[in-house]
Amino acid sequence: MSASQILLSMSCIALARSSSIFSSSFGSIANRRMIMPQMASTTMTMQQQRQQIHGSSCSGAFIVPSSRHRQTIAGGGRSVRRSFAANVRLSIQTNHDATSTTTTTTANQSNSSWDNNSNSKCTSQSEFMLRDTVLVTDQNDNILSSATKKSSHEFSPSQPHGILHRAFSVFLLDSSTNELLLQKRASSKITFPNVWTNTCCSHPLHGMDPSEVDDHNGIVDGQSQQNASINVAGVKNAAVRKLEHELGIPRGELGVEEFKFLTRVQYWAADTVTHGEDSPWGEHEIDYILFITIPSKEKLTLQPHPEEVDETRWVSQSQLLEMFDDASLLFSPWFRIIAQRWLMVDKNSHDNAGIGNNEKDESTVGGWWDDLDRTMNTDDFCDYNTIHRFDPTSEHMGGAGSAGPLFDGPM
Numbered sequence: 367m368s369a370s371q372i373l374l375s376m377s378c379i380a381l382a383r384s385s386s387i388f389s390s391s392f393g394s395i396a397n398r399r400m401i402m403p404q405m406a407s408t409t410m411t412m413q414q415q416r417q418q419i420h421g422s423s424c425s426g427a428f429i430v431p432s433s434r435h436r437q438t439i440a441g442g443g444r445s446v447r448r449s450f451a452a453n454v455r456l457s458i459q460t461n462h463d464a465t466s467t468t469t470t471t472t473a474n475q476s477n478s479s480w481d482n483n484s485n486s487k488c489t490s491q492s493e494f495m496l497r498d499t500v501l502v503t504d505q506n507d508n509i510l511s512s513a514t515k516k517s518s519h520e521f522s523p524s525q526p527h528g529i530l531h532r533a534f535s536v537f538l539l540d541s542s543t544n545e546l547l548l549q550k551r552a553s554s555k556i557t558f559p560n561v562w563t564n565t566c567c568s569h570p571l572h573g574m575d576p577s578e579v580d581d582h583n584g585i586v587d588g589q590s591q592q593n594a595s596i597n598v599a600g601v602k603n604a605a606v607r608k609l610e611h612e613l614g615i616p617r618g619e620l621g622v623e624e625f626k627f628l629t630r631v632q633y634w635a636a637d638t639v640t641h642g643e644d645s646p647w648g649e650h651e652i653d654y655i656l657f658i659t660i661p662s663k664e665k666l667t668l669q670p671h672p673e674e675v676d677e678t679r680w681v682s683q684s685q686l687l688e689m690f691d692d693a694s695l696l697f698s699p700w701f702r703i704i705a706q707r708w709l710m711v712d713k714n715s716h717d718n719a720g721i722g723n724n725e726k727d728e729s730t731v732g733g734w735w736d737d738l739d740r741t742m743n744t745d746d747f748c749d750y751n752t753i754h755r756f757d758p759t760s761e762h763m764g765g766a767g768s769a770g771p772l773f774d775g776p777m
Contacts, residue, residue, distance in 0.1 A: 471668060471678045495519070495556060499572045500531040501579065507532070507630065507652050507753060509579070512572045519557055521648040526767025527634045531569065533651035534601050535700060536609065536625075537709075538565040540680065541659040541738055548686075549613070549670070550677040551698070557637050557647045560676070562689065563698035566612055569651075570604035578604040598627045601654045613678070614669025620658060626742050628655040628734065629749040634772060635699035635758040636765030645765045652753060653700055657734065659742055683710055683735060699758045707754075708747075709735050 495516035502511045502518065509532075518529040538547045547565045551558055570578035580600035602622040609615040634650035641647055660666055663680055670678055681689065686705070689695055711733040734741045741747050757763075757771045 470680075471670060472676065492556065498569070500533075500569045501572065502529055502531050503652055505530070505632070505753075509581075515569070519647055519649065521636050521646055521765035521767045521769060523767050526765065526769040527772060528648050528650040530632070530650050530652065532601075532654070533567065533569050533649075534605055534654040534656055535564050535704065536566040536605050536656045536658065537734075538609075538620075539657070539659050539735070539738060540661075540663040542662050543680075543682070544735070544738065545663070545680040545682055546686065546735065547663070548679045548681055549675045550679075552672065552674050552676045554673055557640075557649065558698050559640060561696040561698045562679075563701040564704070566605065566609050567653075567698065567700065568604065568608040568612070570601050574603070574607070576600075576603045578607075598654060601627070602656065605656055612671055612674040614667065614671060616667055619667060620660075624658050626657040627750070628657060628741070628747055630654055630753045631700070631704065632753050632755040633700055633703055633758065634769070635762035636769055637762070638764050639696065639761055643764050648762075648765050648769070649700070651700070655704065657741060659738055686710070699762050702759070703756050707756075709733050711736070 496514055498515040499512040500515055500518050501509050502513050503509055513529050513531065518531045521528050539545065540547075548562055549565060550562050551560065553559050570580070572579065576599075578600040580598055599622060602625045605625060606617050606620060606622060609620060610617050631653045632651070633653065634648065636645050636648040638645045668678065670676075687710070690697070690705075734747055755773045757773050763769060763771075
């Protein structure tokens with residue numbers, strides 16, 4: 367055997383051991399789960415789809431959430447949602463929603479055209495966690511280093527809130543019907559599976575082409591809003607990439623220049639609803655909020671990837687509020703924060719005044735979704751100099767590191 371063959375054999379053995387160790391780290395969680403009959407059926411379908419996409423040679427940890435994830439969330443989160451929904455519903459003009467209908471798509475077939483230039487085609491959720499390198503930042507969003515997606519999302523005694531890193535949240539809306547596209551995160555996701563959330567949520571990564579790394583010293587120092595919006599091209603490139611990856615929207619359909627950057631939000635949340643009170647997983651991000659509108663959803667290519675998305679749904683404001691009222695549904699903590707603070711603002715609450723250049727100015731009170739033309743074509747709701755910081759609701763406190771409030775306590 368030649369020296370090169372020996373080295374190749376040793377590399378394969380090391381990789382196999384690494385994959386085994388990573389998969390076993392989920393073992394205690396997987397062993398605790400109780401799969402309801404309906405979830406078991408969903409899991410079987412997802413396994414079949416993954417084999418169709420990746421082939422039988424691909425392997426990785428396939429995590430199914432515990433039955434607790436299907437149960438009603440206890441604590442302050444549910445009561446907050448109901449109070450918010452009840453108040454905001456009074457502010458919505460029902461005549462606009464009268465012609466709206468909910469459009470739902472399930473990811474029940476594989477997307478054979480899916481690809482991702484950060485990974486080989488043989489991928490699983492655990493492989494993404496090991497390979498993708500996120501942008502680690504300080505509290506002011508200055509890039510410090512990189513970390514794997516796995517290490518940045520680990521909650522432990524040594525890092526109870528995980529590692530702060532950059533992220534983005536896309537809100538895609540149909541301007542003809544004023545409907546927002548939601549997705550339900552796949553049951554195979556390691557963090558926050560089975561939750562409803564905004565159109566697309568992910569991370570800009572190191573080493574991508576085109577680049578997804580933005581230098582934001584100018585924004586932190588108070589650079590002009592026009593230049594700041596242009597300078598987030600890296601985050602927008604990441605959004606285009608992930609919209610294709612998760613939802614099958616071809617890159618040419620949504621241009622980078624069409625995204626409107628509104629503001630940044632720092633939040634954290636332990637995934638205790640999925641993995642229990644000692645959850646080893648969670649999120650801690652500085653999240654870039656991106657809005658984009660299309661003339662009609664009928665012209666949008668939508669092919670959800672079953673490893674990423676279980677279901678999509680176009681909803682009006684009133685329909686989203688009804689979903690918030692449904693105790694059987696779960697929502698991502700970041701989407702809940704954004705929706706309750708800015709998306710559909712309760713005009714009777716001074717705490718929920720819309721952000722902008724002057725938060726107390728009555729002209730800025732309102733939600734980003736309430737006036738899409740104003741949101742997309744003016745800077746009234748833009749705030750590039752502030753990073754808005756929030757703790758999660760009580761059900762997302764804790765985790766393996768017993769994480770407590772960082773800012774002002776639960777939302």
